[in-house]
Amino acid sequence: MLTNFLIASAIYLVVLIFLVRRTRIKDKTTSNYLLGGGNIGFVMGLFTTAATLFSAFTVVGMPDFFRTHGVGAWIFLAVSDTMMVYGLIRVGEILRKKARHLDFKGMSGLMVSTYDSKLAGYVAFGGAVVFLIPYIAVQISGISIFLNAAFPDVVPVWVWSLSIVAVMIIYSETGGLRAIMYNDTLQGIMLFFTIWIVGYNCIEHFGSIESMFAKVESVNKELLSVPGPKGLFSAQFFIISALAIICLPFTQPQISTRVVIMKSSSSLRKMAIGLGVVAILVILPTLFMGMYGAVLYPETSTQDFIGHVLLHDQAAGIAALGLIGLVAAAISTSDSQIFALGSELRSLIHIEDKKAISITRVFIVVFGVLALIFSIVSTEHLVLLARTSFTGTAMMAPMILTGILSSKKLSLLMPISTFAALLFFVFSKLGWLPSSVLGLQMELVLFGILVLAVVLENLVFGKKVRS
Amino acid sequence: MATNRKRSLLILDILAGLLFVGSFTPMVIPMGKNEPNFMGIPYTMWMGFVVSVLFVLLAYGVSRIQKRNDHAD
Numbered sequence: 001m002l003t004n005f006l007i008a009s010a011i012y013l014v015v016l017i018f019l020v021r022r023t024r025i026k027d028k029t030t031s032n033y034l035l036g037g038g039n040i041g042f043v044m045g046l047f048t049t050a051a052t053l054f055s056a057f058t059v060v061g062m063p064d065f066f067r068t069h070g071v072g073a074w075i076f077l078a079v080s081d082t083m084m085v086y087g088l089i090r091v092g093e094i095l096r097k098k099a100r101h102l103d104f105k106g107m108s109g110l111m112v113s114t115y116d117s118k119l120a121g122y123v124a125f126g127g128a129v130v131f132l133i134p135y136i137a138v139q140i141s142g143i144s145i146f147l148n149a150a151f152p153d154v155v156p157v158w159v160w161s162l163s164i165v166a167v168m169i170i171y172s173e174t175g176g177l178r179a180i181m182y183n184d185t186l187q188g189i190m191l192f193f194t195i196w197i198v199g200y201n202c203i204e205h206f207g208s209i210e211s212m213f214a215k216v217e218s219v220n221k222e223l224l225s226v227p228g229p230k231g232l233f234s235a236q237f238f239i240i241s242a243l244a245i246i247c248l249p250f251t252q253p254q255i256s257t258r259v260v261i262m263k264s265s266s267s268l269r270k271m272a273i274g275l276g277v278v279a280i281l282v283i284l285p286t287l288f289m290g291m292y293g294a295v296l297y298p299e300t301s302t303q304d305f306i307g308h309v310l311l312h313d314q315a316a317g318i319a320a321l322g323l324i325g326l327v328a329a330a331i332s333t334s335d336s337q338i339f340a341l342g343s344e345l346r347s348l349i350h351i352e353d354k355k356a357i358s359i360t361r362v363f364i365v366v367f368g369v370l371a372l373i374f375s376i377v378s379t380e381h382l383v384l385l386a387r388t389s390f391t392g393t394a395m396m397a398p399m400i401l402t403g404i405l406s407s408k409k410l411s412l413l414m415p416i417s418t419f420a421a422l423l424f425f426v427f428s429k430l431g432w433l434p435s436s437v438l439g440l441q442m443e444l445v446l447f448g449i450l451v452l453a454v455v456l457e458n459l460v461f462g463k464k465v466r467s
Numbered sequence: 468m469a470t471n472r473k474r475s476l477l478i479l480d481i482l483a484g485l486l487f488v489g490s491f492t493p494m495v496i497p498m499g500k501n502e503p504n505f506m507g508i509p510y511t512m513w514m515g516f517v518v519s520v521l522f523v524l525l526a527y528g529v530s531r532i533q534k535r536n537d538h539a540d
Contacts, residue, residue: 071512072496079490079515082522086483089526093533210507217501224501224509235491242490269530276523280516287512 002151004320012324013167015186020171023179028357030105034343036177038261042270044181048336049258049271050278051184051191053081053248055333056139058282059195059326060146063309064302066290070223072233073290078283080238080245085276088249092259092268095250095404099260106340107253107400109347111415114403118348120415124396125344127422128253131392132341133367134385136334137374140164143330144375149303150311150323158376164327165372168335169365177257177343180335187328192282194325197318198310199285202292209288216291223294240443244390247397250404252390254340338367381430388429391443395421398450408462417453421446475532483525490518 025032040048058077065073098104102113108128112121144160172180206212213224222229249255262268289309297305310326311319342364349356385392399414427433428442437445489495495518501509508516 071509071515074512074515074519075490075496078519079522082519082526083483083487083490086522086526086529089529089533090480208507213504213507213509213512221501222499224512225499226496226511227498233496235496238491238496242487265533269533273523273527273530276519276526280519280523 002154004316005151005323008320008324009327012328016167016171016183019182019186020175020179023175023182025176025178028176028354028361030346030353030357032178033176033357034105034339034346034360035257035261036181039263040181040258040261040267041263042267042274044185045258045262045267045271046274046278047185047188048181049255049275050282051188051329051332052254052258052336053275054188054191054279054282054329056143056326056330058286059191059310059329060142060302060306062283062286063289063293064305066287067293067298067305069228069230069232070220070225070294071287072226072228072238074283074287075226075238076233076241077245078280080242081279081283082276083242084246084248085272085279087246088259088275089269089272091401091404092249092272093265095256096260096262096265096268098404104260104347106344106347107250107256108344111400111403112348114406115410115412115415117412117415119412119419120399120403121348123415123419123422124400125348127251127393127396127418128341128344129367130422130426131385131389132252132337133371134374135389136337136371138387139330139334140371141375143327146303146306146326147323149307161372161375164331164334165368165375168331168338169368171331172335172339172364173361177261177339180332180339181258183328184332184336187325187332190321191325191329192278194318194321195282195285195289198314198322199288201314201318202285202288202309205292206295212288212291212295215295219295219298223291236441236444240391240441240447243397243447244394247394247401248390250400251393251396252337252340253344254336257340257343334371338364338371341367385426385429388425392422392425394443395425395446395450398447398454402454402457406458406462408458411457411461413453413457413461414450417450421450472532476529479525479528479532483522486518486521486525 031037062073062077065076099110102110104110108121108125111124112118140161143164144157147160148157171183203209203212206215216223220229226233249259259268262271293305293309297308310322314322342360345363346356346360349359396418399418402410402414424433424446425442428435435442495514496511501511503510505513
């Protein structure tokens with residue numbers, strides 16, 4: 001097994017080196033280094049966005065979600081993702097227009113321009129840093145722990161983490177966004193085929209989809225309906241998740257950058273439709289893996305279950321591919337996020353381009369090192385921030401969408417209320433404030449207040465038409 | 468022509484809005500019920516699948532309408 005994994009890793013690294021040599025940029029500028037030169041076609045746009053979106057969480061977390069909480073997990077992610085596609089195709093075009101008009105370098109910079117206030121940019125940047133770095137750290141730590149379990153006593157966990165972060169930083173620093181997008185495409189194809197092979201093997205174990213569900217029903221009927229055996233899937237849970245996921249293309253800078261740099265509106269439209277189809281096709285095999293686990297490994301830990309479904313119950317070659325696919329998924333999501341944080345910082349710096357790029361590259365390393373440190377000394381609070389990462393960044397959506405969609409001169413109401421909402425959200429997650437108000441979860445309450453702020457901004461505060 | 472496009476987009480937005488709201492009602496997620504199933508697939512699963520496909524189709528509809536619109540390029 002170790003030999004197979006090492007061979008697969010070596011091939012993966014050789015391909016990465018080949019790609020980075022092809023995309024290496026000597027004279028780095030914001031346009032060619034941070035924005036990949038723009039001009040991204042539909043196929044690469046689709047794969048890079050899908051790979052950024054479907055992280056290692058999809059491969060590890062979704063089968064486990066289906067196994068533990070049942071078929072409602074489909075509503076949680078697949079339905080929300082396709083809702084997101086609709087939002088993307090409706091608002092993406094307006095974002096692109098605004099981005100071109102205001103010389104887009106990052107969402108934070110765009111917020112400074114649209115609100116004519118640095119505070120809006122700092123809130124967008126701060127929100128991204130607070131929620132994305134713990135997410136990256138927890139992802140790296142999860143994969144490292146998994147590798148350590150697959151190959152015990154080979155190297156300590158922190159060496160796995162260090163290796164992943166080192167590959168990520170060297171690769172991003174050398175090739176920039178275009179190299180990352182090539183890696184995403186490679187990872188996307190690899191992951192897609194691997195999980196479908198594993199998913200197919202899971203169905204084959206039962207003989208058919210029908211007998212698979214029949215067997216699950218005999219083991220635990222509650223898995224076949226909501227709210228699931230542990231009562232997680234309430235309507236409120238689904239609504240909060242859907243709102244967070246629908247907002248992703250605008251609140252997660254790694255995705256909004258990809259929307260802006262698409263070659264044409266036609267490419268964006270094809271990419272968005274393709275993303276919806278890919279979401280369904282990627283999540284479907286994780287359902288099969290989850291149902292397989294619900295029957296064969298209902299009581300084991302996540303790590304043991306994934307170890308079985310992805311590695312021990314598969315042929316050696318598929319297992320090695322699965323493992324390297326998992327590492328590649330973690331790398332491609334994390335390097336996109338770290339790189340996006342760099343781009344966000346760049347968009348807030350108003351100095352000569354070459355200097356700004358140098359500073360950004362230093363900070364990409366800093367963000368990577370921070371993620372590495374947090375992945376090694378992962379605390380309960382960090383895990384909490386990572387788990388609530390999508391919902392947390394969604395708090396910025398009303399401010400960002402108002403900035404994108406409004407043609408009025410905007411006041412500071414949205415940046416200030418968003419900053420307050422982010423604080424309330426974090427404090428409520430830490431247990432310093434209540435988690436619900438009048439039976440409504442805090443996320444929904446805060447989102448409702450922010451929507452009210454949007455109405456006030458449009459009707460009361462932001463009346464002057466932008467000249 | 469532009470008015471027709473706007474009207475078509477409005478219709479799709481209304482349909483998407485209704486589908487969004489409907490997704491969180493017992494129509495799609497009846498609590499504790501897995502019947503009626505379809506070819507052995509539990510209700511919430513196949514209904515959820517249909518909803519996902521409908522959202523992609525609605526997005527495709529928007530893309531067809533926007534095709535001839537002025538855009539950022």
